[in-house]
Amino acid sequence: MRFVNFAEQNIDPIDKEFTEDVIEGDPRQKVWPHFVGANGQFKSGMWDSTAGVFRGPMNNQIEFCHILEGEARIETSDGTTRTVKAGDSFVMDNGLQPIWHVGAYVRKHYVILSLD
Numbered sequence: 878m879r880f881v882n883f884a885e886q887n888i889d890p891i892d893k894e895f896t897e898d899v900i901e902g903d904p905r906q907k908v909w910p911h912f913v914g915a916n917g918q919f920k921s922g923m924w925d926s927t928a929g930v931f932r933g934p935m936n937n938q939i940e941f942c943h944i945l946e947g948e949a950r951i952e953t954s955d956g957t958t959r960t961v962k963a964g965d966s967f968v969m970d971n972g973l974q975p976i977w978h979v980g981a982y983v984r985k986h987y988v989i990l991s992l993d
Contacts, residue, residue, distance in 0.1 A: 881912045881921075888922070895931065904929025904979060918991040925984040926977070935973040937992045942967055947983040952976040 890907035904926050911922040923945070948962035954974050961967060961983075969975060971992055977983075 879912075879914075883911045883923070886911055893924075898932040898934070900930040900932065900976065902929030903927075904931055918993070920987075920989045920991075922987060923984065924987055925982065926979050928979050928981050930976065930978050933969075933975050933977050935969045935971055935975070937971065939971050939990045939992070940969045941988040942969070943986045945984045945986060947979070947981060949980075949983045950978040952978065 888909045888911055890909050893906040893908050895906060906924065906926045909923040910920060913920050925946075926949075942961075943966045944961050944963050946963055948960060950958055950960050952958050952975065959967075
């Protein structure tokens, strides 16, 4: 059993490789994996992205997000578009196929439950 305080950790960011999901621009993403547990099925940390348009498929996972900085517009396959900004929290359910439109920068805390 562990108690993990993100502020007490000195995590080096990992550059995320996601070129197959890029639709427009040259977005750069980083992930700070603060916690991985339950045999890798539960993850939490921080993520950020620079400007661009990209897919963020929720295949075999559910993700809770809390936006820390910036904003993004998220499109879903049913035609709904939502703008999320600093202070907003939301869940992306398994099977959702969102397209993220980041105008400048966005940073979030995430909690992911893998369903594999």
